[in-house]
Amino acid sequence: MLQAIKFNSENGTLEVIDQLLLPHLMKYIKINSVEDGWNVINKMQVRGAPCIAIVGALSLAVEIWKENVTDKKLFLSEIEGKLNYLISARPTAVNIKKESQTLLELGTELCNDNNCTPQEMKQKFIDRIVSMLEKDIADNKAIGKFGSESILAKCQALKSVNLLTHCNTGSLATAGYGTALGVVRAMQEAGRLNTIFLTETRPYNQGSRLTAFEMVHEKFNATLICDSSVAYLFQKKHIQAVVVGADRVALNGDTANKIGTYQIACLAKHHGVDFYVCAPLSSIDPTITSGDQIVIEERPEREMTYLNGSRIAAPGISVWNPAFDITPANLITGIITEKGVYEPKDLQSCFE
Template structure:
């Protein structure tokens, strides 16, 4: 049974505090937009799909506590709070796309004279609540599509060895996961020999979160340091690399957790297929290439300390980008809920993407 990072029901929202994993399992009560913004910004919740869901659900919780006398006020409140939520983690595009779609919805409801203010609020909250179920079904489709792509493209018989980076499982989504969803699908079909997960410095999402999920799911897995990937590929046959994405540009360039780019370079050198697993909501068709993706930079403290313990020499300066961009030419395929596509085919998904999200 997969871990539940997001608990929502009866107007109440709780998120699993991922800063405390794997030693503590504690849920944080999110009472509104401000709580949601801080939980996302502090990385108590992380992963592009989960960021969008928690950000929007925090607004749903807040709206259900408020009484509005006119539709215009409700529309203005929704727009302002959604735009504020986008600023919590700007690189992850899912929150921005969700905000744009919900703002379009609230404007449409405001203009509809047959809808009163209470119906407007109810329909808006219901639209947000549907995001939870949609994320789970999309991730299961991603898992099955990715499993099929890897098995059909592998060169050797027998079970597969998969390398993944950062955390893309139920802790990064509503449930199941994207890249880890692909691994779950392979494991369910008895096709996994070994999963290798990187530690993912400096925040150690791989060591703390992915390793935790793999152990919980009883999937055969091995943890390795970020600097060991090249040696691993030289010493052991790796069937494929599968990672997630925080933003995919129209040309297929992909922003993901820092360290992804160098894994793609090493995979290319060793002839290992490199897949990106992400929902269509991670594609930003307004961004022509990865050069235009804004990369979030995190505080020095994440590099210089583990918890409250300092590991770096006092006085040293730090550069701490949270993400890097993998060029499309290094990516074998982009796995979505609608199938697996070459990066050159991404632009052709523009219509399908908007239709799927409407």
């Protein structure tokens, strides 16, 4: 599998693949500070909700790695400010916000523990961040298992299945294995995957640049299609399920994901194709009751009007470039998490 994040737990160094250069060049960027972490997230050199959270937190670990902490309250105030700064890099994905809250809760607990020295507080804080890498991979593998089993249970008469995915949800978007692509990977491991169809995912082309790169690298039977070919794909090919990721899921199941997801869900409903959202519980925001409350990030117009430095749109045209859209819960067959597959109406039980 590709390794999007390289973290050395012995010396506290961090490198990430510059995903803007893929598929033509695989180059790692060294992250030395929280500012570096913010920049690679904001510029989308790192993307994917789980990966954003991990890289953001690790950039903080790198910055404080050699810091001599003598005042616990001052240290807690410092990390709170840095975490809030990291959250501002991409507002839609909830993972980094939730991980920041967890880290601040740990910091507060350690700060109030009179038996914990300042340096011990720092080390325990770093250990918690590093553990995010292993947990993410374990969660992804569980998502892959539950998702594969759920889809195959409906396709027992078929020797193999065809799936469609949108955007990139594999090793490049996570610590490894993947969410929606984790389901695809589990299908492949079970010998039950026929073809994974993938959209180009305009305007940033995460499908044609990143997902296609992963699939070719790992020798999956994959086929790239234009975003505008989805309806015709459903009409002409036997697609058993759509699997996509999520940047934030509201408590009622409404899901924010890469722009274009909503229209695929509408088309899947029309053609009777099951539509699954694959996401760790960290992507579910229990404080938001519906998708109407999710803030949608709008990206610069240049991402639409230029390609490889050359303008492709008529000068003077106005541009609307939302990075995400909201898929209503009533279009979603199931939400696949590391704890199992839930119908949107049952999602609240995860937090009871």
